[in-house]
Amino acid sequence: MKKSIGNILALYPTPAVVIGAAVNGKTTWTLVAHVGIVAHDRISVSLHSAHYINKGIKENGRLSVNIVDENMLPKADYCGVVSGNKTDKSRLFGSVTGAEGTPIIDESPLSMVCKVEDVYECNGFENFICSITDTYADDSVIDDNGKLDYNCLKPVLFEFPTYSYLRTGSVIGHCTDAGKQYKESIAE
Incomplete structure (x- = not known):
């Protein structure tokens, strides 16, 4: 039997990412775990309004989202420990300039350059609603068909209630297969 545990945000774990932007013409980075999908070409990035990087994001209207893997975790975690x-x-990271002059991290296996479309303020957080203008992927995470291979990508996940980093697991099935099997099992 289920019991109420309060109004707990229970959508974790989420991918850990490092957000990049320029503040006063200089690149800066910050670790973020509050990212979400808004539509097939839109994401949200939620940052407390006190973050230094927010100024640059609002001034330039651009940011990068760099997926954290285990190799870059120590530097990424450091980004969340110190203030810009x-x-x-x-x-801190080797970087290149992506679309529209947005800094992206060389060692991140996957980076998305985003344009800020809107900012939604809520409870002291600035939620940047962004369109994806370009995505950069390392060859090591692209399959033979030119598609992202998430079995190779292996993003680090963040679980907020315990402040823990987690590894991604193995594939348990293909989307719709279990539902089709269930549908067949209940067919009359």
């Missing part, structure tokens, strides 16, 4: 107000994080 006090620490220059511009050289």
